Amino acid sequence: MLKTYEEKRNNIKDEVLLIGNSVVEALETSLKTLKSDDVSALKEIDLSVKKLSNKSNEIDNLIVTALALYSPEAKDLREMVSFLKITNELIRAASNVKGFIKIFRKAYSDDLNTSTILEFTIPLHKSALLSLRTAMSMIEETNDNHTEEKYGRVMVEDSKADDLYAMVEKNILKLITKNLELSKEYFDVLSSLRRLARTSDRASSIASLALFAQVGGDITQS
Structure with missing residues (x-):
C-alpha cells in the first residue's frame, strides 16, 4: 500500500489503542482501590464516556476516509x-x-457484608482487567501464533468472569434473604458487578475482531 495509507493506518491504530488504554487504566486504578479497601477513592477515577465516544466517531470517520481513498485489500x-x-x-x-x-x-x-463482596469482586475485577488488557495487546500483535494464544487467554478469562459472577450472584442473594432491609444496596452491588462481567464480554468481542484482522476467518462477537 502507499506510504500515506500506512501513515493513516498507524494513526488510526494509535487512536484505537488510546481509547482502549484509557479504559484499561480506569480498571487498573479501580482494582487498586478495591485491594486497599478504599472504595471512596473510586470517585477520583476520571473516565469520560462522552469524550471517548467523540474520539470514537473521529476514528470511524478516519477509517471511512481511508477505505474510500485507498481501497485496501485482504488483510488491510x-x-x-x-x-x-x-x-x-x-x-x-x-x-x-x-x-x-x-x-x-x-x-x-x-x-x-463487605468481606463476602470483596472476596468475589476482586477476582472478577482481575479477570475483566486481564481480558481487556490482553485483547488490546492483540491489536499490536504481528505474529499469528501469538495472536491465537492471546485470543485463547481472553476466552479463558471471559469464562472465568462469568463463573465468578454466577458465584457472587448466588452469595449476594443469600445475603439479601438474611438482610432484607439492605436488599436495594445488595442489588445495586450486584448490578455493578454485572457491568464488570460485561466488560469481559466486550473484551472477548474485541479479541475476536483482532483475531479476524490478523488471521482472517469469520467475525464472532458476543
Whole structure:
C-alpha cells in the first residue's frame, strides 16, 4: 500500500489503542482501590464516556476516509473493518466500567457484608482487567501464533468472569434473604458487578475482531 495509507493506518491504530488504554487504566486504578479497601477513592477515577465516544466517531470517520481513498485489500481491509467495530466495543466497555465504578461506590458500605463482596469482586475485577488488557495487546500483535494464544487467554478469562459472577450472584442473594432491609444496596452491588462481567464480554468481542484482522476467518462477537 502507499506510504500515506500506512501513515493513516498507524494513526488510526494509535487512536484505537488510546481509547482502549484509557479504559484499561480506569480498571487498573479501580482494582487498586478495591485491594486497599478504599472504595471512596473510586470517585477520583476520571473516565469520560462522552469524550471517548467523540474520539470514537473521529476514528470511524478516519477509517471511512481511508477505505474510500485507498481501497485496501485482504488483510488491510480486514483490519480497517475490525477497527470500525472495535471502537464500538470499546465505548460499550467504557460505559460498563463507568457504570461499575459509579454504582459500586454508591452502594458499598460497612452495613453490608463487605468481606463476602470483596472476596468475589476482586477476582472478577482481575479477570475483566486481564481480558481487556490482553485483547488490546492483540491489536499490536504481528505474529499469528501469538495472536491465537492471546485470543485463547481472553476466552479463558471471559469464562472465568462469568463463573465468578454466577458465584457472587448466588452469595449476594443469600445475603439479601438474611438482610432484607439492605436488599436495594445488595442489588445495586450486584448490578455493578454485572457491568464488570460485561466488560469481559466486550473484551472477548474485541479479541475476536483482532483475531479476524490478523488471521482472517469469520467475525464472532458476543
